[in-house]
Amino acid sequence: MRTPLAAAALVALGLLLMANPLYLPVSVGEPDPAYTHTVRPVGEGSAAGIESPAAGRANGSAEASNGVVAYADLAPEARAAFDRARDAPEGGFGVERPDERVDSLSYPTEPTLGDGLLIVAYDGERYEFWTRTVEREPVGVVAQRVLLQPAAFLVGFVGVVAGAALGLRKRLGGS
Template identity: 75%
Template sequence: MRTPLAAVGLVALGVCLMANPLFLPVAVGEPDPAYTHTVQPVGADAVAGLDSPAAEARNGSDLDAVVAYDDLDPAARAAFDRARDAPEGGFGVEDPDERVDSLAYPTDPRLGDGLLIVERDGERYELWTRTVERESDVVLVQRVLVQPIAFLAGFLAVVAGAAVALRGRLGGE
């Protein structure tokens, strides 16, 4: 009687451990936000793509979203210049006080809200500002260590359960 119970218990434990991505990671505390600023030239490969066929299909409504560089407030101009001159095409800040008050920082930017088309010296650029919520260190440890180890332990428990069940059928006990 113990063998079937042990086999079922091992398989059940294994399935629960293998299903750990469904219940792990457990968020501990608030997410750690960062605020990013990215600048890239508007073109066919750019996301807003004012010069793309998709923009033409919008009947030129994006032309109202173009902001002249000189119309930006000084802090926004400084952020634009810093992001444009950065080697990666942008920069991030972690302190909410370092954000530019005149710019929006949504988590899902859209044209006019976190995405501005800035015209400077005859060139058009996309200025993206967004909030990126990063996971805490505890959640990262869960994803990198706990989840894979739990999945492996679950797989081994299922295999052990199958081995116990087969041993019981083949006349072991």
């Protein structure tokens, strides 16, 4: 009578451990924010949802009505951030501390046109200038995802297999 109970307990424990993505990771701290600045040319199908620069000039619409900001109209710190992001090899850079942000720019987690996303006219071209807050997971949560979750799943899988083997051993005529 003990063998079927042990087999059922192993299977139940194994299934609980295999279901660990449902309850892990447990938050062990506040998110660690970073503040990013990205610049890329506006093109067809731009994330900003505006037309290409050629189409904007062709229909004679004023740049201000398209939400375009002239480079000269940016605050000096914002121009410096724009230049640094445009000149960066990956098209952007990040800062870690809130006091390193540019005061005249907003840093939402979900940028929208005018709030974290500016279209900047610079040297006859238009650029998307993205500023956003990226919330990174604390180190403890990353460790849970990388180490604890896979180990728990593996132990759970072995538990289910062991429980099934123990239960089937008795049925198949083993001792």
